[in-house]
Amino acid sequence: MSLSIAGMSWVTPLGSDVDDVWQRLLAGETAPVEILENEENGARYLVRRVPANTPFPAHSRLRRASAISRFAAAAGLAALAEVKLPPSLDRIALVFAVSNGGVVYTRRFYSEIVKSGAQSASPLLFPETVFNAPASHLAAILGINGASYTVVGDGAVGILALKLAEDLLASDDLDFCLVVSAEEIDPLVCEAYRQWRFLRNPSKPTGHGMIMSEGAGAVLLERPDESIPSAAAHASAARIEQIVPGRNFFRRSEAAAELGAVVARLENGIGFGVGSANGTFIGRAERAAVGNKLPLYSPKIALGESVGASVLWQLIAAAQALKTGTLPGGLELPANSPALVLACGLNQQTGGLTLRLRQRE
Amino acid sequence: MNSAKQDPHRVAVVAAGIVSPLGFGLTETLQSLRQARDCVTPVTVFPVDKTRCKTAGQIDDEQLLTKAQRCRRARRLHRASHMVITALAELLEDAPGFPPEIVIVGTTSGGMSFGENFYRTLGNGNGCSAALIANYPPQKQIVDAMEKFGMNVPAEVIANACASGTNAIGHAFNAIRAGRYQRILAGGYDALSELVFVGFDSLQAATPEKCRPFDSNRSGMVLGEGAALFALEELESARSRGAEILGEIIGYGISTDNHHLTQPNPDGSGPRRAMEQALAQAKLTPDQVGYINAHGTATILNDSAEGKAIMELFGDVPVSSTKSMMGHSLGAAGAIEAAVTLLALQYQFLPPNINFRESDLSLNVVANEAHEAQFNCAVSNSFGFGGTNATIVFRKFAR
Numbered sequence: 001m002s003l004s005i006a007g008m009s010w011v012t013p014l015g016s017d018v019d020d021v022w023q024r025l026l027a028g029e030t031a032p033v034e035i036l037e038n039e040e041n042g043a044r045y046l047v048r049r050v051p052a053n054t055p056f057p058a059h060s061r062l063r064r065a066s067a068i069s070r071f072a073a074a075a076g077l078a079a080l081a082e083v084k085l086p087p088s089l090d091r092i093a094l095v096f097a098v099s100n101g102g103v104v105y106t107r108r109f110y111s112e113i114v115k116s117g118a119q120s121a122s123p124l125l126f127p128e129t130v131f132n133a134p135a136s137h138l139a140a141i142l143g144i145n146g147a148s149y150t151v152v153g154d155g156a157v158g159i160l161a162l163k164l165a166e167d168l169l170a171s172d173d174l175d176f177c178l179v180v181s182a183e184e185i186d187p188l189v190c191e192a193y194r195q196w197r198f199l200r201n202p203s204k205p206t207g208h209g210m211i212m213s214e215g216a217g218a219v220l221l222e223r224p225d226e227s228i229p230s231a232a233a234h235a236s237a238a239r240i241e242q243i244v245p246g247r248n249f250f251r252r253s254e255a256a257a258e259l260g261a262v263v264a265r266l267e268n269g270i271g272f273g274v275g276s277a278n279g280t281f282i283g284r285a286e287r288a289a290v291g292n293k294l295p296l297y298s299p300k301i302a303l304g305e306s307v308g309a310s311v312l313w314q315l316i317a318a319a320q321a322l323k324t325g326t327l328p329g330g331l332e333l334p335a336n337s338p339a340l341v342l343a344c345g346l347n348q349q350t351g352g353l354t355l356r357l358r359q360r361e
Numbered sequence: 362m363n364s365a366k367q368d369p370h371r372v373a374v375v376a377a378g379i380v381s382p383l384g385f386g387l388t389e390t391l392q393s394l395r396q397a398r399d400c401v402t403p404v405t406v407f408p409v410d411k412t413r414c415k416t417a418g419q420i421d422d423e424q425l426l427t428k429a430q431r432c433r434r435a436r437r438l439h440r441a442s443h444m445v446i447t448a449l450a451e452l453l454e455d456a457p458g459f460p461p462e463i464v465i466v467g468t469t470s471g472g473m474s475f476g477e478n479f480y481r482t483l484g485n486g487n488g489c490s491a492a493l494i495a496n497y498p499p500q501k502q503i504v505d506a507m508e509k510f511g512m513n514v515p516a517e518v519i520a521n522a523c524a525s526g527t528n529a530i531g532h533a534f535n536a537i538r539a540g541r542y543q544r545i546l547a548g549g550y551d552a553l554s555e556l557v558f559v560g561f562d563s564l565q566a567a568t569p570e571k572c573r574p575f576d577s578n579r580s581g582m583v584l585g586e587g588a589a590l591f592a593l594e595e596l597e598s599a600r601s602r603g604a605e606i607l608g609e610i611i612g613y614g615i616s617t618d619n620h621h622l623t624q625p626n627p628d629g630s631g632p633r634r635a636m637e638q639a640l641a642q643a644k645l646t647p648d649q650v651g652y653i654n655a656h657g658t659a660t661i662l663n664d665s666a667e668g669k670a671i672m673e674l675f676g677d678v679p680v681s682s683t684k685s686m687m688g689h690s691l692g693a694a695g696a697i698e699a700a701v702t703l704l705a706l707q708y709q710f711l712p713p714n715i716n717f718r719e720s721d722l723s724l725n726v727v728a729n730e731a732h733e734a735q736f737n738c739a740v741s742n743s744f745g746f747g748g749t750n751a752t753i754v755f756r757k758f759a760r
Contacts, residue, residue, distance in 0.1 A: 040483045061622075094617075098520075099498070110480055110556050118411040118559045126560035127622045127746060131469065131499075131520035136747030140619035145634075148617045148749060149528065152471075152520045153500045160517045164532070170539045191483060192494045245463070245515035248504050347498050351515070 003166060003240045004358055006176065007082030007220035008316050011071045012303050013048035013213050016055075016078070022320040025328045030302040033211060035202060038187035044202045045190040048213035048304035061137040064124060066102045069134040071216035071309075072182040076138050079178065079218035087176040087220075093147035093168050096135035097161035097181035099154055099308030099345075100189050102128050107188045134182055147174070154345025155276055156246070157181070158217075158311020159353060163243045169223040176223070181309040182216035198280050198346060210278040213304025217312025238319035239358040241338060242266055246350030252281050259289035259344055262352040270294065270354065271337025272327060274318040275344075278305040282344045290342065297327045307345075314341045315355070322357045369538045371596035372611075373758065375604040376459060378451030379700045380425070380444050381587030382418030382687040386451050391704050393686065395731045397713040400687045401572060401583050406474075407555040414567035417553055418585030418688030420444065437492045438505050439472035441552035444588035444693075445506040448548065452590050453510055456604070459592045461546040464503055464516045465533040466590070467525025468692035471499025473554035502550055514546075522745030523656070525549055526589070526695025531613035531753050533593050543598050548590035549696035557691070558584055564623065566660050571716040574657035574682030575664050575726050578718065582658040585688025589696035608703050611738070612643025612754035623746050624662050629670035632656075632742065635750040636674055639740065643754040647675045650754070651736020652711055652727075654702045656744045657682020658689055663744065668722035679734065681714035681727040695743035699753060702741040706757045709735055 008018060013031035015021045031048040038045070056062070056070040057077055076094075080086070109125040127133060132150035139148045147168060151161040158181050165177040190212050193199045200209030221240070246262040249255040273290055277283030277298035290296060299317045300310060318339040321327050325335070338354045379386065382400035383393035393400065401416050409415045425443050426435070435443070445466075453459060475497040482489040495501070500518045507513055521528045526549025533547035561567040561584060568581030599606055616638065618631025625631055640647060653675060656667055659682070671680055683701050690697055705712050710731050717728040737757045744750045 038483075101520075106556070107480065109560065110477060113555065113559050114481060114484060118409075118555075118562065121559045121563040123563040123565070126563055129556070129560065130522050130746045132522050132745075132747040132749065133622060136617075136619075136622055136749075139617045139748070143619065145617050145619060145631075147615045148521070148747075149532070150520045150747075152468075152498075152518050153516070154498060157500075160515065163515075164517055164519075167532070167536045167539070167541050170541055171535065188480065188483070192479060192497075195489050196491055196494050245517070247513045247515065248507065250504075250508050250513075347495065347501060348504050349500065349516070 001166060002224055003169060004222040004224055005219050005237050005319060006222040007079040008218065008319060009075045009078035010217045010313055010316050011050055011054060011075050011215040013050055013215060014303060016074065018316060025302055026326060028328060031304060033205065036187055036190060038191055043191055043194060045194065046200050046202050046205060046211045047185050048211055049185060050215050059141050061140045065137055066105045066128050066184060068102050068182045068184040069137045072134045072138050072180050073141055075216035075218035076178055076180045079220045083220060089143050090146055091174055092144060092176040092178060093174050094135060094139050094144050095161045095165045095177055095179045096150040097157045097308050098131055098150060098152055099157055100183060101131045102133055103186040103189050104184055105129050107186055138180060154347040154349045155307050155310050156343040156345040156349035156351045157308050159243065159343050159351025160245050162353065163245045165221055166243050169221060174223065177221045178218065179221060180216060180218045181312045183214050183306045183309040185212055185214040200279060208279050210280055210305040213306045215306055215309055217309050217316055219312060219315060237358050238322050238355045241354045241356055243353040244351060248348040249350065255285035255344055256288035258350045259285055259342060262350055263289055266340065266352055266354050267338060269337055270340045271334040273340035273342055274314045275342045276300060276310060276314060285344055286342055295327060295331050311343045318355055367540060370540055371609060372534050372537045373594050373596045373599045373609055374591050374607045374703060375594045375599050376452045376456035376592040377607060377700055378448035379589040379697060380420060380447040381690065381697045382420060382585055385424065385447065387704065390700065391708060394701060394704065394712045397715050397730055398686060399715055406553055412559060412562040413569045414562050414583060415569065416583050419553060420586055437496065439475055439496050439502060441472055441550050442502040442505040444552060445502045445550045446509050448588040448590045449506045449510055452592055456592045461514055461544050462542045463514055464546045465529045466503050466547065467519045467529035467549035467695060468499045468551050469520055469522055469525055470551055470554055470557055471502055472497040473556055477555055521749040522747050523691050523694055524743040524745040524749040524751040525692035527741065527743035527751035527753055528615060530591060530696060530699055531615060531751055534610040534613050537593055537595050543595045545593045546590060547593055549693045550588035551586055551690050551692040553584060553586045572659045572685050573716040574659040574685050574714055575668060575720050575722055575724055576717050577721040579659040579661065579664060581660050583688040585690040587690045587693045587697050589693060589700045606758045608706055608758050609756045610753055611756045612639040614638030614752045616750045618748035618750060620748060625666040625744060627666055629666040631748060631750045632667050632744055633670035633674055635752040636670060639752040639754045645738055645754065650675060650678050650738050650740050651734060652705055652739040653678055653680045654698045654741040655680050655682045656742045657684055668724050672723055677725040679711050679725050679727050681712050683712050685715045698741050702739045702755055706739050706755055709733060
């Protein structure tokens, strides 16, 4: 079933304004890279962080919350602000995608247990370690009191969250679904990916491997019911035509085949793709899945690997490419062709979707 | 497009699998419920010398690994993976070759103890096994189980805290009901971990005493662990292939209580909305429900809010919290308790709420012993951190 994108927003290491960040990506900019050091073992990592001067909403629920909740709140509120008619709060659901979650507080909480003993564990930190804490804060800020789901997975989790949203919107009970994804950087997560041999070596900043990043993405999906006045205000908003969560690859060598199976289930005539290449095996797998001719762009090369947040970044980038008719690198895109968003995680999950430009309503 | 405007499809449970402190499989679970067994024991999987609470519902590792058929690769998997494998093995015995189009499961912490081990190896300067990292993420355990049995479909993993399992089953039910899918594998899993155990201890939500849901002297929860999975199928599809039908799911409700990250609104409005929604979807009046498997964590705040909502909505319908027998298995709890509710309907008995003495709530608690009863519909509640509330309604299947 097709879903209109009534609003969209992101918080990225390159900024938080959708059009501005897109123009900077088109101009070939990449987000600044900095070094993050791990106090536990002295390891150093290349990271792309959300700028410290990024404005975040002020709300009592965010006072003690971790960065991930602030990123999510900023993106979610901005996506909602794009609609002309504010959705009725009892007809909107929240779906949240995350991979590592509130890892900053999780590490701090467990660190206290290990270093000082269980009796020192903080009752203030523990609730923020739960995967659905950011979704809970956002629901409270927005006043959503109906369905709220947090979906966890790897870098492809955003596709599964969008599929869940699509299934929710099959019901007459809802008109909108706000899909939000977010992630925050922590040395513990960086170390895990380093030991898994996926990270770029800080001494070889132009080499292979990925650079971790953080931020959030949000899209407000609207059920395409003729009887509902459209809330969409976004001049060139896109419409998701088809969402295909993929099968799992049990070995890396199977990733290309599973991605190919996803592409085969999506509509024909795709004009370009926005993939999830991040400097690891994923780029090769995606290229093998779509063939050599399809233009394929990955925002992760400029913005970094934000894992749980990344699919919505890809979706927003694809919508912007449809709107502007071009991809970073100066490639002009064929008119009226659907875009492919292809997602491959590092831990076995795959998926894809297609989207098209929607006519102004 | 609008599949919801068609007559909704009926949803059958055609097979189930479970492992919990109550036992391995539905048969052992049924025996434990009927015998009102207290399956809460001193914690052995991590040190508890500095916590107030020292007990939990635990699954015996030796038996778990035997059931999961030991092999070199299996030894690298997390305990939670073995739990999911055990539950899926039982389900597939009853429904061989069940071909789900998607898996929808709930968990709160996946392979958390592997994450803990990773952190500890980081601090002590020792090298870390890549297997710890690769097998830690919360989606990995269900993917491991699928791989074990040659199944490969997308896995939607819902992490709605303690309501995750019920949310997964409820969302799967709605998706089949709306005609989006014909067959879904749904359920939940969680294994005990030090981080989570200490977390609830730090909040003083865990008790050093017996777990006494709905009792006047309740002092908190004990944690548990386990996995339960269900093969859900559109009823006519199941009938046409002659599948055995264990029961029907007929209603689901979900609400979000924005009162506080960890505390329910004392007025019980969040749970009440979830229960009302589920009843409305099931087209039932409260007096048609014969049993409620409550969330019943035995914390002061949960039981008073849930008890108030149940009293106001259902009056004296029999209620029990089977967490009293096996602890609170978080993301698995909703799935395990769905299995308990299904067994109660199938075998027409009321599972007990053990360690119960007296209550300040006017609830009809199934105190300490199981009772025979005749009823056609039952409700299972799960509520969690973040204010997430979920209710599902089961109906006995009339052949």
